[in-house]
Amino acid sequence: MRMGTKSLHVSDRYDSEALEFSAIMPRVFVYGIGNPGRQDDGLGPLLAERLEGWVESEGLSDIKIDANYQLMAEDAHTVSEHDLVIFADASKEDIPSYAVSRVEATGNIGFSTHSMTAESVVGLTIELYGTPPPVYMVHIKGYEWEYAAEMTEQALQNLNQVELFIKDWLKNPVEIQTPITV
Amino acid sequence: MSRKITIEPVTRVEGHGKVTIHLDKAGEVSQSRLHIVEFRGFERFVQGRPYWEVPVLVQRLCGICPVSHHLAAAKAVDVIAGAGNGDGLTVTGDKMRRLMHYAQFFQSHVLHFFHLVSPDLLLGVDADPAIRNIIGVALQHKDLAVQGVMMRKFGQELIQATAGKKIHGTGAIPGGVNKNLSIEERDHFLKGADPLNADKMIEWSVAALDLFKDYYGKNKDMIDGFSHFPSNHLSLVRKDGALDFYHGGIRAVDSEGNKIIDYADYQDYTNIIGEGVKSWSYMKFPYLLSLGEEEGWYRVGPLARLNTCDFIPSPLAQKEFEIFKAHTNGKPNNMCMHYHWARIIEILHSAEVIKELLEDPDLQGTDLVATGERKDEGVGLVEAPRGTLFHHYNVNEDDQITMCNLIVSTTNNNVPMNKAVNFVAKAQMTGQTEITEPMMNMVEVAIRAYDPCLSCATHALGEMPLEVTMLDADGNEITSRKR
Numbered sequence: 334m335r336m337g338t339k340s341l342h343v344s345d346r347y348d349s350e351a352l353e354f355s356a357i358m359p360r361v362f363v364y365g366i367g368n369p370g371r372q373d374d375g376l377g378p379l380l381a382e383r384l385e386g387w388v389e390s391e392g393l394s395d396i397k398i399d400a401n402y403q404l405m406a407e408d409a410h411t412v413s414e415h416d417l418v419i420f421a422d423a424s425k426e427d428i429p430s431y432a433v434s435r436v437e438a439t440g441n442i443g444f445s446t447h448s449m450t451a452e453s454v455v456g457l458t459i460e461l462y463g464t465p466p467p468v469y470m471v472h473i474k475g476y477e478w479e480y481a482a483e484m485t486e487q488a489l490q491n492l493n494q495v496e497l498f499i500k501d502w503l504k505n506p507v508e509i510q511t512p513i514t515v
Numbered sequence: 516m517s518r519k520i521t522i523e524p525v526t527r528v529e530g531h532g533k534v535t536i537h538l539d540k541a542g543e544v545s546q547s548r549l550h551i552v553e554f555r556g557f558e559r560f561v562q563g564r565p566y567w568e569v570p571v572l573v574q575r576l577c578g579i580c581p582v583s584h585h586l587a588a589a590k591a592v593d594v595i596a597g598a599g600n601g602d603g604l605t606v607t608g609d610k611m612r613r614l615m616h617y618a619q620f621f622q623s624h625v626l627h628f629f630h631l632v633s634p635d636l637l638l639g640v641d642a643d644p645a646i647r648n649i650i651g652v653a654l655q656h657k658d659l660a661v662q663g664v665m666m667r668k669f670g671q672e673l674i675q676a677t678a679g680k681k682i683h684g685t686g687a688i689p690g691g692v693n694k695n696l697s698i699e700e701r702d703h704f705l706k707g708a709d710p711l712n713a714d715k716m717i718e719w720s721v722a723a724l725d726l727f728k729d730y731y732g733k734n735k736d737m738i739d740g741f742s743h744f745p746s747n748h749l750s751l752v753r754k755d756g757a758l759d760f761y762h763g764g765i766r767a768v769d770s771e772g773n774k775i776i777d778y779a780d781y782q783d784y785t786n787i788i789g790e791g792v793k794s795w796s797y798m799k800f801p802y803l804l805s806l807g808e809e810e811g812w813y814r815v816g817p818l819a820r821l822n823t824c825d826f827i828p829s830p831l832a833q834k835e836f837e838i839f840k841a842h843t844n845g846k847p848n849n850m851c852m853h854y855h856w857a858r859i860i861e862i863l864h865s866a867e868v869i870k871e872l873l874e875d876p877d878l879q880g881t882d883l884v885a886t887g888e889r890k891d892e893g894v895g896l897v898e899a900p901r902g903t904l905f906h907h908y909n910v911n912e913d914d915q916i917t918m919c920n921l922i923v924s925t926t927n928n929n930v931p932m933n934k935a936v937n938f939v940a941k942a943q944m945t946g947q948t949e950i951t952e953p954m955m956n957m958v959e960v961a962i963r964a965y966d967p968c969l970s971c972a973t974h975a976l977g978e979m980p981l982e983v984t985m986l987d988a989d990g991n992e993i994t995s996r997k998r
Contacts, residue, residue: 369683370575378682401681402581406630406649407667448579453650460653461661480560480575 358395359416361506363499364408365400366422373475373488376423380473383496388503396503403448406457413462417506419499420451423488424472430491431498433513436468467508471495534958536940544945547937548795549929549962558919566592566893566910567689573906574683576921579968582619582674582684583899583924586612586761587906589687590895595910597887598690600782601762607880608691614872615677615686616761616897621716621865622670623900624817624858627966628723629663632855636730640960641953659726662719665710672711673869676700691884698879705873713870717831720863724835727859742851742938742961745770746931747803747812748819751898754778756825758836758864760898766823767803767813772847775803781896784905790922800929801922812930815902816965817857822847829871832864851935854964899924901966925967935961 365381367374378400385398397415404420412418420436438456449457451470458465473495476485484492494515502509539545557576564572570589574581589612594600604612634647637656646654653660671681678684679694686692705713731738747770751763764778765787779787791800791808802811813819821840827833839860842848848857872878895906902924909918925932939961943954 368575370572399681402579405626405667405671407664407671410664410668453648456650457653457660457664460650461657461664480557 359506360414361396361417361419361503362411362415363396363398363419363421363503364404364411365398366403366420367400368402370480370482372477372479372481373484374423374478375482375484376473376475376488376492377421379484380421380471380492380495380499383492384499384503387500391504393503396506404451404454405449406454408449408454409457409461412454412458412465412468416466417508418466418468419471419502420469421471421473421495421499423475425475426472428472428474428514430474430515431495432472432515433498433509433511434470434472435511436470438465469509469511471499534936534962536936536944538944542946542948544937544941547933547940549933549936558921561908561916561919563915565914566595566908566916567914569908569916570687570689571683571685577968580619580623580899580901581682582615582678583897583904584906585678585684585687586616587895587897587899587904588908589689590762590897591893591906591908592689593885593895594782594893595890595908596689597889598885599887600780603885603887604691605880605882605885606877607695608883608885610872610875610877611677611692611695611883612687613761614696614869614878615674615684617865617868617872618670618673618677620760620900621862621869622667622674624862624865625663625666625670627900628727628855628859628862629660629666631963631966633659633663633726635960635963636727640956644952644956662710662722666716666719669704669711669716673704676704688884690886693883695880695883696873696878701873701878705870713866713873716866717863717870720859720866721831724859724863727856731856738852739850742935742964743849744851744931744934744938745849746814746934747775747806748822748847749776749803749813749815749927750820750823750903751781751896752778752824753828757828758820758824758826759828760861760865762897765896765903768823768847770847770849772822772845775805781905782894784894784896784907788905788922796929798926798929799922801927802930813927814931815924815927816854816900817861818848818851818854819902820898821857821860827860827864829864829867831867832860835860835863851938851961851964854966858966901925901968902927923968925965928965928967932962932965932967935964 363381363384365377365379367377369375369378381398381400388396388398424432426432436451436455438459439450439452451468455465455468473488474491475488498515535548536544537546557573561569561572569592570585573584573588576584590601593603598604629652630649634642634649634652638647638651642651649660649663674684675681676696678686686694709715710719747767749765749767751759752766753759753763765781765784766777767775769775776787787804789802789804789808789811791802793800800808800812802808803813804811821836827836839848839856891911892909897904904924905920905922907920908916911917936958939957943957947954
């Protein structure tokens with residue numbers, strides 16, 4: 334699935350005392366986005382939940398897992414504190430099971446909205462904190478969005494595929510070439 | 516030829532709004548309407564569910580202010596669980612909920628001011644929308660943008676510490692809370708390294724107020740004159756008349772400050788508030804029954820709260836409240852843009868209350884839940900950041916919800932938001948043949964003052980373009996403009 338990889342540049346993001354340790358263990362942040370009370374909209378948070386237990390069992394202490402309803406301005410600060418960031422969100426796009434794209438910065442923010450796009454979060458990171466780490470968006474295909482906790486069977490199958498892909502990635506957290514569509 | 520102009524901030528998963536401005540044959544604005552599609556499916560969805568699930572279930576409604584729904588529902592199920600009407604919780608239970616609630620206020624108002632309003636103030640309401648946003652602010656006022664980001668982070672982390680988690684918090688349960696605040700958690704927020712501590716949050720809140728007042732001093736005519744009209748005002752107030760976001764009785768005042776209702780028990784809200792309907796909108800139009808549908812509409816939210824309360828129970832915010840009240844000689848303030856001023860005073864008050872609560876050893880108490888005689892019906896009200904939020908539930912003998920009615924803050928502000936748009940439309944669009952960017956900006960600014968939650972959706976990421984379409988009397992498009 335990966336078309337190519339590139340090692341992360343972590344040393345310039347740490348102070349000298351942490352250099353030796355950080356050069357081995359880049360700080361990785363995986364962020365599930367969505368509302369678990371809205372069927373397949375909960376794909377991102379459920380992925381985060383699954384990865385949380387796995388990361389602990391694997392002893393991958395430099396991988397931080399979190400989830401929230403949507404991206405907000407303060408996430409720019411969190412992005413700035415990591416060497417690799419992976420957002421995961423349910424998608425209504427016309428993709429087969431999942432897709433991975435590199436998030437490029439933008440300053441375009443919609444009218445009166447209370448959430449931010451991944452692109453605008455990266456844009457804000459650049460303005461406030463300088464060069465951001467590589468940021469990716471994992472789009473997981475969803476189908477139903479009603480008030481219910483139960484996800485569709487197809488969405489869960491997509492999630493299973495994504496989970497394998499992400500776990501493989503997190504064992505070797507490097508930059509990857511995108512787009513990827515599966 | 517009569518025409519209709521449509522401004523449509525379009526779709527999210529559910530909930531979207533559009534503005535239609537109707538021109539008569541002479542080109543005068545005859546009517547303006549803000550249409551917000553309100554998704555009512557939740558009230559049916561919750562029927563049949565056990566009542567104790569409701570405080571968590573309701574967070575499915577909205578990813579913008581889930582804590583408000585969580586606590587309003589919890590207060591309603593407190594009544595059902597026999598834990599009293601806002602006065603029956605343990606000291607720790609009450610104060611933990613308050614800490615959660617004031618953290619929600621803090622971060623929500625901060626988002627609105629720094630993210631949505633400061634671009635208007637610092638870059639100008641006529642600035643290109645492409646740069647009139649938080650990134651535009653970051654380019655020119657980096658320190659301020661950093662403050663906004665870190666204040667949000669402080670509030671969000673405090674919510675997580677009190678609600679248990681960011682998504683679908685479980686902190687409030689029927690009759691109380693499921694956790695207290697540990698010493699470690701307390702010290703993290705009270706004495707954390709700069710900037711993430713309560714003192715810095717207060718300092719930055721004062722700075723935000725100074726920023727607004729400086730802008731106001733230079734733009735008084737615009738701020739005072741932009742969409743001002745008299746209205747009634749409604750909120751909860753504490754028994755002694757103090758501002759209280761978490762609990763109190765319903766107070767309503769008219770545009771001159773005369774009390775229409777004072778400290779009414781909200782369990783009786785159906786005898787106080789009516790919910791009108793219009794053929795052109797799915798959203799209801801609440802009004803005071805005693806005044807009737809035509810005269811009984813009211814404002815809610817920061818401006819209304821500062822118009823209904825007698826004082827603010829924290830020292831720095833009280834000083835600012837006195838300045839705010841002096842501006843209208845103690846009378847209610849009916850100026851739309853003063854919502855922003857009121858909102859920042861509430862940011863300061865929230866920060867002060869958060870510090871006061873963090874210093875209170877009751878938060879480390881272990882008596883978390885109260886119980887009592889079960890009832891079949893409960894109403895819970897809180898002041899949400901955008902205004903008064905009503906939750907009402909009936910349950911059967913099997914503890915299942917049989918009826919749910921919600922009146923959310925944005926619904927309470929339905930009439931005044933329509934009037935605000937109409938005010939701006941008449942000033943900006945009368946006699947015009949073209950929709951310009953400044954016209955669209957003005958409509959945006961009017962709506963934004965109320966901080967409506969046009970979308971409770973949490974799936975779509977931040978897309979809310981603004982589209983204006985001009986139609987002739989037959990519905991044919993004359994011209995359109997989109998951003």
